[in-house]
Amino acid sequence: MINWGKILVYMLILVVSAFIILPILFTIVGSFSAYWGTSMFSKGWTLKWYQDVFRYYGDTILFTFIISLLTVLINIILGTMTAYRFSQSSSRWMKLAEEVLTLPLGIPGVATALALIQTHAMFREDGYLILIGHIIVTFPLMFRTVLGTLRTKNFKLLDEGAASLGAGPFYRFFRVILPSIRSAVLSGAMLVFLLSLGEFNMTFFLYTPLRVTLPVGLYEAYASLRIEIGSAYTVIFLIIAIPLMFLLHKLNQTSALTRNGGS
Amino acid sequence: MNNRAYIRIEDVFKTYPDGTEALQPIRLEVQEGEVLVLLGPSGCGKSTLLRLIAGLENPSGGRIHVGGADITDLPPEKRGFGLVFQQYALFPTMTVEENIGFGLKVRKKPKQEIIRKVNEMIELVNLEQWRKRYPSQLSGGQQQRVAVARALAIEPNLLLMDEPLTALDAQLKEHLRIELAQLFRRLKITTIYVTHDQIEAMAIADRIAVMNKGKIEQIGKPEEIYHHPASAFVAQFVGQVNRLEGIARKRDDGFRVNVGFHELRYTGEQPLTDGDLMTVFVRPEDISIADGPDSFAATVSEVIFLGDRFRVIADTGTQRLLMDVPNDVLLQNGKMISLNISENKLIFTKESAGRNTP
DSSP states (O other), rough: OOOOOHHHHHHHHHHHHHHHHHOOOOOOOTTBOOOOSSSSSTEEEHHHHHHHHHHHHHHHHHHHHHHHHHHHHHHHHHHHHHHHHHTTTHHHHHHHHHHHHHGGGTOOOHHHHHHHHHOOGGGTTTHHHHHHHHHHHHHHHHHHHHHHHHHTTTTTHHHHHHHHHHHHHHHHIIIIIITTTHHHHHHHHHHHHHHHHHOTTTHHHHHHTTTTTTTHHHHHHHSOOOOOHHHHHHHHHHHHHHHHHHHHHHHHHHHHHTTTOOO | OTTOOOOEEEEEEEOOOOEEEEEEEEEEEOOTEEEEEEEEEESSSEEEOHHHOOOOOOOOOEEEHHHHHEEETTTGGGTEEEEEEEEEEEEOOOOHHHHHHHHHHHOOOOOOHHHHHHHHHHHTTGGGGTTTGGGSSSOHHHHHHHHHHHHHHTTSSEEEEEEETTSSSSHHHHHHHHHOOOOOOOHTOOOEESSSHHHHHHHOSEEEEEEEETTEEEEEEEHHHHHSSSSSSHHSSSSSEEEEEEEEETTTTTEEEOOOSSSEOOSHHHHHHHHEEEEEEEEEGEEEEOOTTTTEEEEEEEEEEESSSEEEEEEEEEEEEEEEETTOOOOOOTTTEEEEOOOOOOEEEGGGGGGTOO
């Protein structure tokens, strides 16, 4: 017997997937087209647009990488240590502070950007403000991911056990706690990296003509140059982002497996 | 007690910020090599006292001395006490060997010495074939043995154990209880052991401190606690007991306590006057089936087979009595029996002294 319900579900998945993937496919194909007019390959195909991207935007790719990597590194230290401190406390004030620290996720990027410009204008010129902005916006992701894991197991007990064996606070954090939450820190780091890599809405207000990140450059390419260059630029972005997303997915699977293990 | 006591706890108390009095001022001394068990129901303050000694919590007042030094203000990592928790607290990212060697690695001991000590500990707790495993690959009993080995590896001058067997199933618990008791005797290590299980306490302790509501109710050898409980609470918490209400009556040959269905010869030490309200505690094993001038009648109302014996509930008409009967005596519900109470083991408390009544 034919299971129409099942077929309907598969059809639905197919349609939705096509809806999401089709524009991306068009972009990828379009980036090789010599002229993207009414039809895509009326003037043949080319790799010229990729050369143009590297010529015009090569340094934005490097700059974006530096910003994203620094954001990740700083948030690993800030996020895990803050989360660790929070996991050990049950006071009401800490609960309130926890909400405050999550706030940047809910505030529009524009608002954060404008507030940053108002308070720290002197950092804007060299691009430091972009870094600060990225750290603020991605901090909750790291903080929340690690705090969530720290609360699933009794890490306070591990900490007390290590203390009774003579380990001081720093030794305990770096040798006992951090290794036990490694997969959470890694997946938090991936999330932070991906968010920082694609961050547009706040960065758009913080960048200077000399310090442009990839998504802002992408916007410029689409807005002022040709759609083909923008497409090539997008493909380069996807090449960076997609492997990371797969890695993140894999990491979440393995950590789900190990999360229930141990004592 | 003398001033050569190894651990001296002087008026230590703990009050939480919300006003909860977890621990009333406690005075306690433990001798070197002694195994002291803190026994009591949950919330009696036994774990709090242990955590204060371990340095995991700070006392609200009082001092703690160990080996002549005041350690009250030292952080736990500076105390050098071995600590074993109910939930094992093994490091999940380290193997059995690494867990056991952790304390030595922290102390920056030479590699050779660490290997030697870890081997010695693994042998001590019988985990030879598990040494390369991770905690998640071990059973609860194995994990707890690793925890004990890890705590002993640093050669602590004091071992603190917080309900170490509570998370294990009954059979394993009994097995590990015997192992631990043997270990304590062999190593002669000063130990403070917290449990709510009176059987465990009896098996392991040199002395037991029975705690209730943040106070020590009685401290003494297990036999003392069992046969001469200092309060109604201790009598009822340690072992099974029948609680009988009665009135003191002066007779020609001394006092007797009338408990309604019977009159018991008073063997207590407190002076009585005729008409005093009394509470008498009788252990189930001190009631037996016997015919004699001092026996009384009862009906069997329930028989529970415990394997090594029967636990029988006998009804005298005014009182239900728990009693033990050998497992080869067959009884049926409703059968009339004649009972005897061995009078030299009774525990009397005078009601007017009342403060210990739970």
